[in-house]
Amino acid sequence: MHPFLQRQGLDYTIYVIEQHGEEQSFCQGFLYNVGFTEALKDDPSYDCFIFHDVDLLPEDDRNLYTCARSPYHLSVAIDKFDYKLPYVALFGGVSALNTSHYRLLNGYSNLYCGWGAEDDDMARRLYKHVLAISRPEPDIARYKMLSHKSREPREANPDRHYLLHTALHRAKTDGLADLQTANYSVTSVTHKALYTHILVNITKRKPIKHVHPRKIGKRNTN
Template sequence: MQRGSWAPKHCTPRWHVAIIIPYRDRAAHLNVFLKNIIPFLQKQLLKFTIFLMEQTDGVAFNRGALLNAGFAESRRIISNIDCFVFHDVDLIPEDLSNLYACASKVRSLVTGRRHRRYTQYGGYMGGATSFIPQLFEDINGYSNKFYGWGGEDDNARHRVKKSGLKMMKVPWEIGRFTMLQHADDSGNPHVKNMKVLGSDVLPEVDGLHTTNYEVKSISYRDHFIRILVDIPGPDT
């Protein structure tokens, strides 16, 4: 078995799941996440590979571009992945019934977070979301235009709707997560003024197939594959 991957030996899993994690400067969170998510996925008897998509310093964090790059690079490394879960490093699932698998619809795995008393998120598409490859391509992935915190998940929800697709959420009592504590992220000062349905962030003109990134290094660890990428700034 390739480093970074795991599969049960006594059965044939329905899915080979890629866990795509957008990441920068969260080593403590990564350690906690891996200690929790690996046994969680093993108990679900999934074949899985974890891809840590780490952005270099110098440019504001771009979650959407990292997820797009993770989709493209993971498929280049492993050709037979048939389910993708795009997952933040600071979220820990609480219920083993929350199956990390895919369906014919986009699946939002998060219904609430403990620190917010599990408040339900009606149209939320952030945190942890699963796609089969074709659905991700149908919406042209995430927008690459949102630097700093916020915006790309709202835009993704509109992409799903615009493409005529449906989003399903796991039951509220199952989709509960613990969020690891951290200082507030550096937000995008322009996000409130950016239009998540603006002409420059629609899937026809911006997304997976226009993602600009450079792979700086790929390293295979025992529990994940680390891909360090450079994302150009918004004016590049």
């Protein structure tokens, strides 16, 4: 990544956010929120964040790692998907958000642990705030996905459909707003030569209580 970013003449820092602790399922959105918060402690002047799956590598230097006026989805064409966008609302893989937009959106949801739907939850937050997704041309925004053959199959989040169905009801409270009460701790922040490594201890998540959407926020009239 460094030669790619240096050829673009960018002033940047790479942060690698790693999870450990009691929670065995990967909590991607949670880690993005922690990374955003810790990075701003390093340098409050950061005005653009690229949220990047670790297994994606850009193929074209013209794919500029900058923020646009609207949320910017960079990984348009991935080899795994025959270099085609799977669906128009996709905002996962590699995405760019300026700092003010990320705060407006309350970051990602903290509740998605296990594979699936945290990026679709973010897309719904964008829709809620009338923020359209912009993209570079697909012949530029091409990515290679690294092989996962040596890894165990990813565990799907059994609550992902329910969480996505209720996403907009939680958008104001689930994210940066409740991060400090989300039972995690930063074990270490290590400034290495090529990147900053942040190790995050996440305690076991409580089971998601499924509540019918019509009952959310309903007043007791008795």
